[in-house]
Amino acid sequence: MSIQTLFYIGGRLIKGLLVLFVIAIFNFFLIRAAPGDPAKVMAGEAGAADEVFLQQLREQFGLDQPLYYQLWVYISNLVQFDMGQTYRQQMPVFDLIMDRLPATLLLTGTAFVLSLGLGVLVGVIAASNHRKWIDSAISVAALVFYATPLFWLALMAVLLFSVFLGWLPAFGMETVGANYTGWDRVVDIAEHLVLPAMTLGLFFTAVYARMTRTSMIETSRADFVKTAKAKGMSPGRVTFRHTLRNALLPVVTLAGLQAGQMIGGAVLTETVFAWPGIGRLMFEALFQRDYNLLLGVFFISSAMVVLFNLVTDIIYCLVDPRIELTK
Amino acid sequence: MSILRKLSTNKVALFGLIVLVFLVLVAIFGPYLYETSPWKMVNRPFMPPMENTDLMLGTDTMGRDVLAGLVYGARISLLVGLISTLIALLIGVPLGATAGYFGGWIDEALMRFTEIFQTVPSFALAIVIVAIFEPSVYSITIAIALVSWPPVARLVRGEFLALRNQEYVLAARLNGQTNRNIILREILPNTLSPIIVMASLMVATAILLESALSFLGLGDPEIMSWGYMIGAARTVIRQAWWLSFFPGVAIAITVLALNLVGEGLNEALNPKLSGKRES
Numbered sequence: 210m211s212i213q214t215l216f217y218i219g220g221r222l223i224k225g226l227l228v229l230f231v232i233a234i235f236n237f238f239l240i241r242a243a244p245g246d247p248a249k250v251m252a253g254e255a256g257a258a259d260e261v262f263l264q265q266l267r268e269q270f271g272l273d274q275p276l277y278y279q280l281w282v283y284i285s286n287l288v289q290f291d292m293g294q295t296y297r298q299q300m301p302v303f304d305l306i307m308d309r310l311p312a313t314l315l316l317t318g319t320a321f322v323l324s325l326g327l328g329v330l331v332g333v334i335a336a337s338n339h340r341k342w343i344d345s346a347i348s349v350a351a352l353v354f355y356a357t358p359l360f361w362l363a364l365m366a367v368l369l370f371s372v373f374l375g376w377l378p379a380f381g382m383e384t385v386g387a388n389y390t391g392w393d394r395v396v397d398i399a400e401h402l403v404l405p406a407m408t409l410g411l412f413f414t415a416v417y418a419r420m421t422r423t424s425m426i427e428t429s430r431a432d433f434v435k436t437a438k439a440k441g442m443s444p445g446r447v448t449f450r451h452t453l454r455n456a457l458l459p460v461v462t463l464a465g466l467q468a469g470q471m472i473g474g475a476v477l478t479e480t481v482f483a484w485p486g487i488g489r490l491m492f493e494a495l496f497q498r499d500y501n502l503l504l505g506v507f508f509i510s511s512a513m514v515v516l517f518n519l520v521t522d523i524i525y526c527l528v529d530p531r532i533e534l535t536k
Numbered sequence: 537m538s539i540l541r542k543l544s545t546n547k548v549a550l551f552g553l554i555v556l557v558f559l560v561l562v563a564i565f566g567p568y569l570y571e572t573s574p575w576k577m578v579n580r581p582f583m584p585p586m587e588n589t590d591l592m593l594g595t596d597t598m599g600r601d602v603l604a605g606l607v608y609g610a611r612i613s614l615l616v617g618l619i620s621t622l623i624a625l626l627i628g629v630p631l632g633a634t635a636g637y638f639g640g641w642i643d644e645a646l647m648r649f650t651e652i653f654q655t656v657p658s659f660a661l662a663i664v665i666v667a668i669f670e671p672s673v674y675s676i677t678i679a680i681a682l683v684s685w686p687p688v689a690r691l692v693r694g695e696f697l698a699l700r701n702q703e704y705v706l707a708a709r710l711n712g713q714t715n716r717n718i719i720l721r722e723i724l725p726n727t728l729s730p731i732i733v734m735a736s737l738m739v740a741t742a743i744l745l746e747s748a749l750s751f752l753g754l755g756d757p758e759i760m761s762w763g764y765m766i767g768a769a770r771t772v773i774r775q776a777w778w779l780s781f782f783p784g785v786a787i788a789i790t791v792l793a794l795n796l797v798g799e800g801l802n803e804a805l806n807p808k809l810s811g812k813r814e815s
Contacts, residue, residue: 228651232656239664242668352792352796355795356795357784357787357791358748358751360766361784361787361788364766364770364773365781469658472657472659472660473658476660476663477748477751477752480752492752495752495754500668503663503664503668507660507664510657510660511655511656511657511660514656518655
């Protein structure tokens, strides 16, 4: 790795941390901009929280101190991964989120790989049959899925595959009380994963398929593709080795940028499927009006996006030497 | 007018436009023509569709008319979609125009700011804003606008960067026109077509966002909306499929119509980019 590369990665890292810092400040002021006593806002429903807990919050966040001091306390706590306690569970917010994070990573990770793979495949099929019926059919399907609300699709999937056909479990991540171990447990989780990952992935499959199709059609007009064809290379080889490789770049870039959208989608899918991740936790926090927890989930999910973008940036600059390092 | 004529030759876009006009009419006049209140209990709960000719789409968990909910819900969906897009344009266009026109450190600073908004998971941000400022039409509209403006800013910036050294701009500058005048009178009119296309697609996304917020229980408690209907029916999906089915179809049709019109506009306004040319 060259010095230049290291500088590039370092720069990206600092930028990511800066974004998180801004989000933390945003969270801080959001609580204080809300109408009412910030301790009560943090604790949730006014009146429902008891005085002891409110006092605990005031002390912990220094709410009777001047604003700059409060900000200092907030940020220094955050740096030490201290986001306060949840009201209902009486558990540190950070621990609770970390508890739920693996489930979300499993769901979004599966959905991401699934939608990118399927989307690119479908996009290539559409582009190589440009303006034939199969291209139109794919375009129509992509348009429809692009317009369908995610949560509705999830509910309809439950209706079709769990209620009517009875093929797949509709709720949770594991069969309650079955206590599977080893391979059985893996199979059990995989079965529970199918519907949430499919519904979360479908919208993005539509997005990537449309992108791949456009990108493929554009790239196929490039000179190097014409050259490859003129050399007498087989159409399949031209499509995969020349066109696709170059057409993929914008698609993958977009996919990386959309990691954040996937976390948003996870809130909806996890709510419908009772998937025990941070999306579901966000819904529970909403339901219990536990805003401290809500902001904690928001912060951690943003941190996940920043981390994901950082990793893709690094992979990019290692894989593709054409990426400008100066940016 | 030529835009409309071009649109009307595109059958798919025309179809979208007709559906859209119908939805707008329902949103405006529906509640006067279909007077049953979506909140009123009109019959026994859980009545399936087509069982009673007065209640074509059945009743919900509290015996309310599902069709009335659909009719009244059109208004909030379209209104929130439209107004939040307008606000997003009011944020994104000036920001992008300033960044692209002046360049340099102003551009750098504004684009860093935009980038932060683009990194943050937008739906989660919208949830947080609506929850903390209490769900209402206003907080929902503002939240959606706040998460939708970054792509506008980037688009407008790109257009301004490309146009700011064009001859007519240089001529205006030599003429001694103020920057404000050049931005508003000379460059902005030339960036309108991509902005219009993007705006029509943004309305669609905003409607999806609004429905998702209402689905999570973050809708305005005073107003019947399609997302709320699905959210309320979520737990009874096994007993009553129609409660979530019909509102979802309504959302999908609305969003699809808007997307079709948006793509049609794109082809009519940017014929070079439409991908329709011979390959």
